[in-house]
Amino acid sequence: MFLTIATRSSVPDVPATDLGFLLHKNPARPQSVEVAGGTAHVLYPEATAERCTAAVLLEVDPIGLVRSGRGRPSEGFTLGQYVNDRPYAASSLLAVALGKLFRTAMNGRCDARPALAATAVPLEIHIPALPCRGGPTLATRFFEPLGWTVDARPIPLDPEIPSWGDSRYVDLRLTGTLRLADALNHLYVLMPVLDDAKHYWVDTEEIDKLIRAGDGWLAAHPDKDLISHRYLAHRRNLTDTALDRLTEAEGDLLEDEPATEVGDDLPGPATSAPHVSSGGGSASSSPSLAAQRRATVLEVLREIGGHRVGDLGCGEGVLVAELLKDGRYDLVVATDVSSRALAQAEKRLHVREMSERQRERLRLFQSSVTYADGRLSGLDAAVLMEVVEHVDPPRLPALAKAVFGAAKPGAVVVTTPNSEYNVRFEALKAGGFRHADHRFEWTRQEFREWAEGVCATYGYLVEFRPVGPVDHEVGAPTQLAIFRKGEV
Incomplete structure (x- = not known):
C-alpha cells in the first residue's frame, strides 16, 4: 500500500524540496522503518525546486501480522487472516506507519524551517486504493470541511466487466493549501475511519490518540460524532468519553470561523488553513x-x-x-x-x-x-x-x-x-x-x-x-x- 504527498514552490527562494525538511526525510536518501507487520519506506519519485513528491510505501507481511497477534481473525474465514487486502489498500496500518515515520512533522515541528512549518503550503495527496465504507460521498464529507478539494473516484471490481459494479475502494486525491502537520493528522485519523476497521485492539489509549491528532479541527467537524465512533471501533463507552473531551475543547474553538495563524486564534491576515490548531505554535495571551x-x-x-x-x-x-x-x-x-x-x-x-x-x-x-x-x-x-x-x-x-x-x-x-x-x-x-x-x-x-x-x-x-x-x-x-x- 502507498500514498504520495506532493508540493510545489509557491514562495520565491523557497524550493519545493523543502518538503524534505518538513517531513524530516532527506529527498536524496530513501529511508525505512520497521512497523507492526511490515516495513515502511519513504522515497522521492521527484525532487526539484519547482515540485517535490514524497511517497510512502508500506510492505505488509500478512503472516507476520497474524503471528504478532495484530491480525483480524474475524475476516470471515480462517485464511482471511492471511489472504486479504491489507498489503494493497490503505488502512490503519498505513496510518500507524505515518505516525511512526512523521511523528515530529505531525507535531508541527521543524527546527530547520520553523516559519515554513507554521505556514500553509500547496499540497497534493494521492491514495490510489483506499477502503471507503460509505463511498466517495463520505470521503468528500470528511475531507472537504477541512479545506481540501476532494476527488474520490470509485474503483470498479473489474474494469473488463462493468456490470459487476464498483468495489468498496476509492482512488482519492486531495488538493489544498494547508499546514503539512494538519494534513498528516487528517490522514492519520480519517484513513482508518473511512476503512471503518482497525488491525489492532482499541482501548482507552486510542482516545488520547484521537484527541491529539484531532486537535484544532475535529471538535468543530460536522461529522465528529461519526468520525469518533468509527475511529474507536464503534465502542460506545469510548466514543462518549472522546466526545465529552472534544466538547470541552470546542468551548475555546471557533466553530464557524477560521483560526488565523498558528498560536493565535484571533482573526487577522491568515497564512494558514481554516482549521489550523494553535497547538503548533506559542500560546497567545489574547482570548479567541x-x-x-x-x-x-x-x-x-x-x-x-x-x-x-x-x-x-x-x-x-x-x-x-x-x-x-x-x-x-x-x-x-x-x-x-x-x-x-x-x-x-x-x-x-x-x-x-x-x-x-x-x-x-x-x-x-x-x-x-x-x-x-x-x-x-x-x-x-x-x-x-x-x-x-x-x-x-x-x-x-x-x-x-x-x-x-x-x-x-x-x-x-x-x-x-x-x-x-x-x-x-x-x-x-x-x-x-x-x-x-x-x-x-x-x-x-x-x-x-x-x-x-x-x-x-x-x-x-x-x-x-x-x-x-x-x-x-x-x-x-x-x-x-x-x-x-x-x-x-
Whole structure:
C-alpha cells in the first residue's frame, strides 16, 4: 500500500524540496522503518525546486501480522487472516506507519524551517486504493470541511466487466493549501475511519490518540460524532468519553470561523488553513474570537438587565455555563433543535449533580427557533449566538415570527459572521462559508437590512456593534445586533 504527498514552490527562494525538511526525510536518501507487520519506506519519485513528491510505501507481511497477534481473525474465514487486502489498500496500518515515520512533522515541528512549518503550503495527496465504507460521498464529507478539494473516484471490481459494479475502494486525491502537520493528522485519523476497521485492539489509549491528532479541527467537524465512533471501533463507552473531551475543547474553538495563524486564534491576515490548531505554535495571551464573542454577549446582557434570559440554539451549553455562574439570573432557558447537543450540554453543565436550587434556575429543552414555543414567553432577553446563518433563508421569516412575534422577549441579542471579513482568511475559498453547515453569511449591509425589517414588522429598535478586531476596510469578523422593544 502507498500514498504520495506532493508540493510545489509557491514562495520565491523557497524550493519545493523543502518538503524534505518538513517531513524530516532527506529527498536524496530513501529511508525505512520497521512497523507492526511490515516495513515502511519513504522515497522521492521527484525532487526539484519547482515540485517535490514524497511517497510512502508500506510492505505488509500478512503472516507476520497474524503471528504478532495484530491480525483480524474475524475476516470471515480462517485464511482471511492471511489472504486479504491489507498489503494493497490503505488502512490503519498505513496510518500507524505515518505516525511512526512523521511523528515530529505531525507535531508541527521543524527546527530547520520553523516559519515554513507554521505556514500553509500547496499540497497534493494521492491514495490510489483506499477502503471507503460509505463511498466517495463520505470521503468528500470528511475531507472537504477541512479545506481540501476532494476527488474520490470509485474503483470498479473489474474494469473488463462493468456490470459487476464498483468495489468498496476509492482512488482519492486531495488538493489544498494547508499546514503539512494538519494534513498528516487528517490522514492519520480519517484513513482508518473511512476503512471503518482497525488491525489492532482499541482501548482507552486510542482516545488520547484521537484527541491529539484531532486537535484544532475535529471538535468543530460536522461529522465528529461519526468520525469518533468509527475511529474507536464503534465502542460506545469510548466514543462518549472522546466526545465529552472534544466538547470541552470546542468551548475555546471557533466553530464557524477560521483560526488565523498558528498560536493565535484571533482573526487577522491568515497564512494558514481554516482549521489550523494553535497547538503548533506559542500560546497567545489574547482570548479567541469565540471567547470574545461570549464576553461581549454577556456584557450586553448585563447592560440590558433583567433576570430571565434564554440561549436559543445553545449548542453544547458553553454560554449557558457562563450565565449560570451569574447570580443575577433567576432563570436561564437553554434550547436547541439537536437532541445530541442538548445531551452534551447536560453533561457539560453537570445537571445531575446540581443542587435543587441550581436546577430550578435552568430550563433545558428541545425546541426549534423557526417554530413558536410558548415555553419561551416572558424572557427579559434572548440570545441567538451564531444561529441565524444555520437557517435556510426561506425559513428566516419563520424564525423572526417565532422569536420576535411569538416569544416577544424584552430584548434579543443576535451575532453572526461578517462575510466581508472572509477575505482576511487566505485559505477560505472565494465565496466559501466558514462552516459546512452555514446556509448563508451576511455582509454588514445585508445584516442591517434584515434587522431593520424585523424591527419594522415586530416593533423593536436595533443597535449594531462589532465583535473582534475591527479592520478599517472590512469591519470586524463577527457582527452583533441588540434588539430592544420599541415603537413601530
